[in-house]
Amino acid sequence: AQSVTQPDIHITVSEGASLELRCNYSYGATPYLFWYVQSPGQGLQLLLKYFSGDTLVQGIKGFEAEFKRSQSSFNLRKPSVHWSDAAEYFCAVGSSGTYKYIFGTGTRLKVLA
Amino acid sequence: EAQVTQNPRYLITVTGKKLTVTCSQNMNHEYMSWYRQDPGLGLRQIYYSMNVEVTDKGDVPEGYKVSRKEKRNFPLILESPSPNQTSLYFCASSLGLAGGLYEQYFGPGTRLTVT
Numbered sequence: 001a002q003s004v005t006q007p008d009i010h011i012t013v014s015e016g017a018s019l020e021l022r023c024n025y026s027y028g029a030t031p032y033l034f035w036y037v038q039s040p041g042q043g044l045q046l047l048l049k050y051f052s053g054d055t056l057v058q059g060i061k062g063f064e065a066e067f068k069r070s071q072s073s074f075n076l077r078k079p080s081v082h083w084s085d086a087a088e089y090f091c092a093v094g095s096s097g098t099y100k101y102i103f104g105t106g107t108r109l110k111v112l113a
Numbered sequence: 114e115a116q117v118t119q120n121p122r123y124l125i126t127v128t129g130k131k132l133t134v135t136c137s138q139n140m141n142h143e144y145m146s147w148y149r150q151d152p153g154l155g156l157r158q159i160y161y162s163m164n165v166e167v168t169d170k171g172d173v174p175e176g177y178k179v180s181r182k183e184k185r186n187f188p189l190i191l192e193s194p195s196p197n198q199t200s201l202y203f204c205a206s207s208l209g210l211a212g213g214l215y216e217q218y219f220g221p222g223t224r225l226t227v228t
Contacts, residue, residue, distance in 0.1 A: 009153075034216055043117075043203060043219035044156075090155060094215075099144060099163050100171060101217065105155035 002027050004093050006104035013081050014112045021076040021107050023091030032094035033074045035065055038106075039087045047089075050074060061085070086111045115140045117220035119204050125226045126194055134189045134223050136204030144207045145187035146171070146217065147179065149200040156203065162187055194227045201225075 003026040013019055025031055032051050036044040048059025055067040065076045074091060091104040117138045126132055138145065146161040148171075158171030162181040176198055178190040187206075191198060201224050205217040 006155075036219075043221045044205075044217075045219070046216045049216050092156075099161055099169070101146070101158060102172075103148075103156040103158075105153060 002031075002093055002095060002100070002102045004091050004102050004104040006089075006091055006107050008107045009105070010108050010110065012110040012112060015083050016080050019076075019078045019081045019085070019109070021089050021091075021109070023074045023076065023104060024072050025074065025091075025093045026072065027093055027095070029097070033065075033067060034092040034094065035059065035063070035074075035076050036090045036092060037061075037087050038090065044090065047076070081109075081111055083111045083113060085109060115218070117204055117206055117218050119202075119220040119223050121223060122221065123224050125228065127228055128195055129193050132191050132194060132225075134191075134202060134204075134225070136187045136189065136220060137185050138187075138204075138206040138218070139185065140206060140218065141184065142206035142208055142218075143184070144215070144217075145181065146205045146207075147177070147187070147189045148203045148205065149173065149198075150203060150222075151200050159189070159202075191225075194225075196227050199225060199227050 005024045034049045035047040038044045047063050048057050050057050050067045088106045088108045090106050120135045143164045147159040148156040150156050157173045160179040162168040204220040207215040207217045
């Protein structure tokens with residue numbers, strides 16, 4: 001069965017520091033992978049997605065993610081965090097065989113000034 | 114402006130009183146879906162629809178109904194709400210032409226409290 005694991009519930013970083021949010025998935029075929037961000041009181045916004053090809057994908061707001069098939073991971077990174085990046089981040093996998101999506105439990109990011 | 118709208122945004126109701134949360138999208142998307150978000154559990158898919166009159170269960174469909182009579186609308190119906198359905202609900206849509214290939218566009222959410 002498909003699953004998505006985000007092992008870090010909370011992460012705190014200082015403004016200007018680098019960031020990596022972890023995401024591991026379980027899926028039999030090539031997954032379609034997504035990262036979404038949810039600002040307080042808002043809906044979810046797509047940051048980036050991976051379907052095929054280059055395993056390093058660039059997204060909005062300076063985020064990038066790397067697909068590593070051997071590790072079943074799709075970690076999100078940003079070289080320098082801004083205070084406005086404080087939010088909750090969700091990793092998700094879409095199935096190529098069905099129309100179902102599975103989301104991780106989310107990682108809440110706190111940014112210290 | 115391309116968007117997914119939900120109404121109401123906030124709702125407090127009592128156990129057993131039927132309610133409907135509406136969802137509408139103006140992007141001509143085939144695929145629409147409902148999720149509930151609970152602390153520590155992330156987003157869980159309730160129902161989804163691949164096109165008009167085509168719906169299927171997600172991971173947590175118990176206690177919910179949906180219908181898709183028009184492409185743009187996908188209402189979520191709770192016929193007899195219970196306190197364990199207190200949650201934050203999101204509607205989403207996507208092109209959905211190839212399974213889970215496309216990103217989803219989310220509505221602003223509906224916070225439901227059942228007492």
